[in-house]
Amino acid sequence: MSGPNRTAGLRGRAAALRQRLYARAVDWRSRLMLHVFLPLRAQRTARLHYAAVLDGQTVNFHAELPRSAGLPDRADIVLRRGRVRHRTEARVYRGSADTVLMDAAVLLGAELGGAPVADGRWKVRLRLRQGRRSRTLPLLLVEPPVPYDGPTKPMQASPVTGARYRVGRSVTGNVRIVAAAARPGAEVVKVHIAHSGIEVDFRLLGTEVTDPWAEFTASGRRLRQDVRPAGPDTWRVTVPLDEMTPRKARPEHWDVAVCSQTTRRMRLGRRLHDVRNPLRVFAMRSIAVTPRGQAPMIVQPRYTPAGNLRVTCTRMPEAG
Template identity: 70%
Template sequence: MTTSIAKHATSSGGTEAVPRGPRALFAALRLRLMLRLFVPLRKNRTAQLRYAAVLDGQTVNLHAVLPRSCPLPDRAAVVLRRGRRRHLAEARVYQGPAGELLMDAAILMGEEVGGVPAGPGRWKLRLRMYTGHRCRSVALLLPQPPVPYEGPTKPMEASPITGARHRVGRTVTGTARIVNSAARPAVEVVKVHMSHAGVTVDCRVLGTRVDTPWAEFVAAGRRIRQPVRPLGPDTYRTDVPLDRMEPRSSIPEHWDIVLCQETGPSLRLGRRLHDVRNPRRVFAMRSMAMTPAGRTPVIVQPRYTPAGNLRVTCTRMPEAD
């Protein structure tokens, strides 16, 4: 039964991947109910979104066609509603080439970046139109969810400023909504400074607070504790201890960097807030030959793993073997 319902929902225009098991049955029933009942019933009474996506991790872009019964308003706004809380964002309604009314909106999310102060949760979307002293509102219907695209880049999954996550979804009746989530605990690499004198790493903490942290450089069977110094709110710098990272053989040694604290979890340094599919290739850094004081020369190569973790590879200079 689950398989047949899932197939029917997909053939009816749904593009969402439905997992197997009890959740698959619920998701397939929900999708079938939406596409076969609610969307057709509400089609002529709602503004239908032709495009809805979060492109930069924090700006919701909307484009919709309005019902024929709507007059051209003097001004319009998109209403974000969750329970009794409401926020308004400016929208533009205009006449299209075929005489239809169209709506465009770009909603910046997050009070920290000067946008809509909508916190975590599911926020339903409606279009409110003003003509003189009259006001009319219609729901924003999302017949099709955003479709992921292929290529070297992907949609931003989180705000590059705050780390908060925003995605476009829809209710069981097809109404569009924005689902906001707080930033996941992470340590984002801000900059890697390389010179012949050494390597330093700047990072910022997202989604959590750390108390008197320190850095640990971890390789196979080795662990080096290194102090960090604050640069600003939740921003820190640490020096790479190259004088203690000399390879024990001709085999390169790979060092991961972890931000630690006494009472909270340890977090690995990396780059998470980006839209590239291959951070190792796109964020590539040059290698450099360095000679720590009193040590043999080594080749130092900071790089990012496919998962986005920062890793420092140290290799003995061939002449040193």
């Protein structure tokens, strides 16, 4: 086996070993919580039956409380990190078999009117108040959320701000929320298709730019285009169709990126969504155009499986 192939093989085996060790650690921790921590803490914790971030910015909780908790006058989910605390009201009610249950939906993000959580790990507690007395319960997450199959998937980031939130847990099983800033990126807002050209509106997340421009690249060709403001935090670039006519009979695929002197090159795309196949779900119509002085061609904007915007230009058959 040659040097590069041997190195790649070793890396692959190391990655597989890490995955096996991680799976064993997760299984061991779940068993430890089920057979040790849960019995010891049954009367001092609320056991979560469900905890997940469904829309990228709202954490949903459903838990069973110890019967000794009763029905409080008020219940709140408290997010805490250091000395900073944020409260959201929860609903406590009686379920079947005289169980005491709790439901809560915690909106995250100051821009949305939710809890203004900063980046980092946030402890989660349930505070119960009855008259002048109060009691605080940890929320025990025995089993982490399981990804589901289907045409949609859990949102990885807020569709509004791009901030990332996920449900985690401590070594002893207490649930916590892990917050992280938006990854730097250029998110497509709208694509307008007309016979005169294609306009793309986009917004920038997780970064600030100075004097940006757009670059269209295909088969070694590179076109630089100016961008202009199109609204609050939104920019617009026009696709130069008269310069994108294929030089040969085969189609040319143009990728679009935003550039500036102060940031790295960022591909334009659509990633803040929950669909597994953006190419199929966010399909756009193709148009036939004849740029001035050029042969007729078919223009097809679309999204790649990774969510990147791509414009495919193909000569019309009769154009030769």
